[in-house]
Amino acid sequence: MAVVCPECDNPITVDTEEVEEGETVLCDECGLEMEVVSVDPLELAPVDVAGYDDEDDTPAAAEEDEE
Numbered sequence: 001m002a003v004v005c006p007e008c009d010n011p012i013t014v015d016t017e018e019v020e021e022g023e024t025v026l027c028d029e030c031g032l033e034m035e036v037v038s039v040d041p042l043e044l045a046p047v048d049v050a051g052y053d054d055e056d057d058t059p060a061a062a063e064e065d066e067e
């Protein structure tokens, strides 16, 4: 089964017998990481990398304190 990358419209073939919910798949074209939200029916959601684009909104000190 194939889904279309929301970032670059590249078809990504996902073997639903090979993946499980919670796993991540990568787009070969743009490297977008997507989490398998559901296998049946197949549903993927882009994984947002927190703080990657919004470093100003997330003080680094706060993240370090959580560990």
Ligand SMILES: [Zn+2]
Pocket: 005, 006, 007, 008, 009, 010, 027, 028, 029, 030, 031, 032
């Ligand atoms: Zn892509």
